[in-house]
Amino acid sequence: MDEVFVEGQFLGLPPTEGDADVVILPLAFELTTSYGTGTAEGPLACIEASGQVELYDPMLSSDLPAGCTIRTEKAWEGTAGDLMGQLDQLVDHANPWYSGHQFPLFLGGEHGILPPIVQAASNHPLVNGDLSKLTIVQIDAHADLRESLDDEPFSHACAASRSLDLGVGALLQAGIRACSRQEIALINSDDRITTFFAKDTQHPHSGASSWNQWLESLSTLSGPVHLTLDIDGLDGALVPATGTPVPGGLSFWQVIETIEAVFAAPNATIISADINEIVAQEDTPLTQFTAACLATKAVACHILARQEGRWKASTAGRQEHPKSTFFKEWSTTPPSSN
Numbered sequence: 157m158d159e160v161f162v163e164g165q166f167l168g169l170p171p172t173e174g175d176a177d178v179v180i181l182p183l184a185f186e187l188t189t190s191y192g193t194g195t196a197e198g199p200l201a202c203i204e205a206s207g208q209v210e211l212y213d214p215m216l217s218s219d220l221p222a223g224c225t226i227r228t229e230k231a232w233e234g235t236a237g238d239l240m241g242q243l244d245q246l247v248d249h250a251n252p253w254y255s256g257h258q259f260p261l262f263l264g265g266e267h268g269i270l271p272p273i274v275q276a277a278s279n280h281p282l283v284n285g286d287l288s289k290l291t292i293v294q295i296d297a298h299a300d301l302r303e304s305l306d307d308e309p310f311s312h313a314c315a316a317s318r319s320l321d322l323g324v325g326a327l328l329q330a331g332i333r334a335c336s337r338q339e340i341a342l343i344n345s346d347d348r349i350t351t352f353f354a355k356d357t358q359h360p361h362s363g364a365s366s367w368n369q370w371l372e373s374l375s376t377l378s379g380p381v382h383l384t385l386d387i388d389g390l391d392g393a394l395v396p397a398t399g400t401p402v403p404g405g406l407s408f409w410q411v412i413e414t415i416e417a418v419f420a421a422p423n424a425t426i427i428s429a430d431i432n433e434i435v436a437q438e439d440t441p442l443t444q445f446t447a448a449c450l451a452t453k454a455v456a457c458h459i460l461a462r463q464e465g466r467w468k469a470s471t472a473g474r475q476e477h478p479k480s481t482f483f484k485e486w487s488t489t490p491p492s493s494n
């Protein structure tokens with residue numbers, strides 16, 4: 157029997173009342189995008205495109221939502237007049253979903269959404285205020301480890317370095333093929349960072365061995381993990397509308413394999429994910445449909461983790477938090493970087 161298709165809802169699924177197991181959070185955030193523009197409409201285009209994604213996933217014994225509940229929240233749009241104010245508003249928006257019951261999947265929006273998401277993730281019971289317990293797994297063309305870009309330390313090009321400044325314990329990156337000398341120096345000097353470069357994993361002869369090492373390192377993940385997928389980590393041919401498409405990237409199946417490997421890591425709990433730099437493509441929905449397929453895979457993997465007892469969910473519902481002033485304070489007194 158066909159389900160009712162509901163527009164504006166992820167996968168076209170009817171909205172659920174109350175606290176859902178999975179919450180889809182579109183974030184129309186675009187303040188520092190450097191090259192192309194249009195990341196504000198991208199998340200909604202991705203949700204629309206998700207209506208065309210199959211509800212059948214061979215991993216699951218029934219069609220999505222496979223006994224779970226999925227809710228799509230209204231698109232967030234910042235109202236603060238400055239960047240730090242917007243980052244604090246993003247923290248406030250993300251905070252309630254880290255009670256340990258829901259799985260939040262953020263759809264961005266430029267990659268600058270990552271530091272406020274990480275800051276909110278510190279409320280998750282498995283992190284419990286100590287971000288050194290948290291690992292970030294990042295798919296990206298860019299290392300996003302710059303000190304600043306165009307004098308802006310909270311640029312999308314600094315998403316990973318600012319997250320490390322917040323105290324994140326480990327960062328694993330793949331797909332990387334555009335970075336600066338300063339970023340390479342940081343990769344070599346900060347032992348929290350493990351980077352798999354696309355020139356190695358995509359090498360026509362030796363690529364398979366490098367790729368297997370990436371999958372191997374994912375299988376040894378432990379503790380709470382946030383997965384951040386910048387869609388420009390995929391080869392530019394798959395996501396031509398994203399702000400900075402780059403040739404020589406990961407194949408669709410490599411990203412699917414990465415998502416499956418992260419969620420399958422026996423000692424890790426994937427507490428949240430984001431898919432970012434989604435831009436609506438006009439002549440064909442390829443870019444947003446590719447993002448929607450990855451989002452669906454992440455949701456399916458999370459549901460499988462619940463079914464297999466690998467989601468240590470609390471029963472707590474949405475929680476209230478005081479308004480964040482964290483980033484406003486950072487702009488005057490940055491946290492000491494490790």
Ligand SMILES: [Mn+2]
Pocket residue numbers: 267296297298300312315386
């Ligand atoms: Mn990025």
